[in-house]
Amino acid sequence: MGKYWYQQYTNGSVLTRATQDINRYFPQRGFTASWVFVATWDYVQSGDINVFNLHSAPAITFQVVLISGGGFSFILMNYGDCAEISSPVEAGFDTINSTDYYLIHYASNGSYIPNLKNTTNVNVTGRWAFLVNRGSAPEIFYPFGLSGDTRNAAVDDGSSSVIPLLSPFLFFGRRYQQIYVNNNGHLTFNQSSSQFVPFSFPAYEGQDIIAGLWTNLDNRARGVVSYHQYTNGSVLTCATLDINNHFPNLTFNASWVFVATWDKVAYFPNTSTETSFQVVLISGSNFSFILMNYGDIAVTGHPVEAGYDTVNSFDYFVIPGSINGSFISNLKNSSNVNVPGRWAFRVDSGHSTSKKYVIGLRVRISSVFDLTQYENIAILQQIKQELVKYGLPRNIELKLRKVQKITP
Incomplete structure (x- = not known):
């Protein structure tokens, strides 16, 4: 069930859009797209098929876009609705001898892939973007x-x-x-x-x-x-x-x-x-x-x-x-x-042991990690950096309280 689509472009509005997207995600390059390849998996059903009801299998919608021009190559991975499945899954890229590879968060467990449409590395929900021509990262x-x-x-x-x-x-x-x-x-x-x-x-x-x-x-x-x-x-x-x-x-x-x-x-x-x-x-x-x-x-x-x-x-x-x-x-x-x-x-402000004020912040975080565990402390530090970026003082201290939801 579902449809598989692919198409190549060497001119037109798709190249214009690709050029705009890449310059937004990868600034300071002055990039112009000359070729775009779009592959789409549209509401494709997984291997978790009920032989008595072929229409009951979970469906997945996603897209891989290859973009090149001027010696640069990029990949966009766009995610729509991805149903939870029990089959093995993987999302990202790998190379010969794995000299370069990337695994997208949530992409190694079929129970978590519905989250893909809410994840990103370029601040566009559901999209992951990668520069993939070797040696160009500098x-x-x-x-x-x-x-x-x-x-x-x-x-x-x-x-x-x-x-x-x-x-x-x-x-x-x-x-x-x-x-x-x-x-x-x-x-x-x-x-x-x-x-x-x-x-x-x-x-x-x-x-x-x-x-x-x-x-x-x-x-x-x-x-x-x-x-x-x-x-x-x-x-x-x-x-x-x-x-x-x-x-x-x-x-x-x-x-x-x-x-x-x-x-x-x-x-x-x-x-x-x-x-x-x-x-x-x-x-x-x-x-x-x-x-x-x-x-x-x-x-x-x-x-x-x-x-x-x-x-x-x-x-x-x-x-x-x-x-x-x-x-x-x-x-x-x-x-x-x-x-x-x-x-x-x-990194200018120092740690202060005196607390001039306390800010209460309630955030709903969808995560497969227990943020109260010591090995995940770096995630809290990243949250702190984001808060500082938007105006909170650098000497704020984050204290996390674990709350368990109890069904009445």
């Missing part, structure tokens, strides 16, 4: 590889020398005048770090740390670790636009940007791997922000960690999916600001 990166960049020495577990900051950086209430770029994927302020096994956040240590992708990297074999500071020019203009887009209701002007890039760096001792990511520090007036940009991330068996932690872990964040080396290739498709491959955080 389009979201800030400039690197320029003549003014400073490169770290190719040393196992090495670091930069102390870097005096051209403008102080406020990090959760502490003002820093210096920083270190460590080869193993993280930034520290008070001293360099050769630590290649990441602490698990929250670590409750006596240091502040920013982990783009903290793991056992080796720039002796492959890749470049570099950094660059800016106090004027087009990079500040770009940072100003990005922050005002990602954090609405702020009138922000960037006065300083620090860009640290790990470009195609190998894991130790696997010299054939390549991993690219970037940490961007941005400040202006009394505001401070971090952008973490992810390109192609190779899988690894090493312990990994991405996010940040503070002295005594009063403030910390772990990017979901970043603590398992088998899944980190998904980082270039994940985001908290609707820009695939980018995570953005406001």
Whole structure:
């Protein structure tokens, strides 16, 4: 039952719409679609068939759209009504040897797939969008590889020398005048770090740390670790636009940007791997922000960690999916600001033990996770970041109360 449709387009209104959609979801590319392929499964029934009533099988409606132009390739996955089924399911993409893959949330269990029409990674309910031409993810990166960049020495577990900051950086209430770029994927302020096994956040240590992708990297074999500071020019203009887009209701002007890039760096001792990511520090007036940009991330068996932690872990964040080396290739498709491959955080305000006021917030969340469990604390941190983005103070504390619905 149901219908299967497919059609290709090389001109007309479908290409116009595809161009508009892609430029909305993947800004700063100036994309123009030249080809679109649309495959639709319209009210198709699953294999859960009652042989006595063929019309009783659950029906599913969804669509896969392939879009290309100018060297870029994209996939849109659109979900309508998807009935609950008992058959095995999977939604996302995979590649030869699984060097790149992505599994959409709720898509591995037939009991949860009705939720697909309410999920998204681009703020359009029911739609998932992916950039899939290999090597193009660094389009979201800030400039690197320029003549003014400073490169770290190719040393196992090495670091930069102390870097005096051209403008102080406020990090959760502490003002820093210096920083270190460590080869193993993280930034520290008070001293360099050769630590290649990441602490698990929250670590409750006596240091502040920013982990783009903290793991056992080796720039002796492959890749470049570099950094660059800016106090004027087009990079500040770009940072100003990005922050005002990602954090609405702020009138922000960037006065300083620090860009640290790990470009195609190998894991130790696997010299054939390549991993690219970037940490961007941005400040202006009394505001401070971090952008973490992810390109192609190779899988690894090493312990990994991405996010940040503070002295005594009063403030910390772990990017979901970043603590398992088998899944980190998904980082270039994940985001908290609707820009695939980018995570953005406001980090200027510090933790406060005094509570000036209490805000009651009641939210209905449809989730397969128990948010009261310790291992799901990162989801609460992401909710906190969203609240801060829309105006709540950075030192708010989230406390979750588990309520059980009882049928009278």
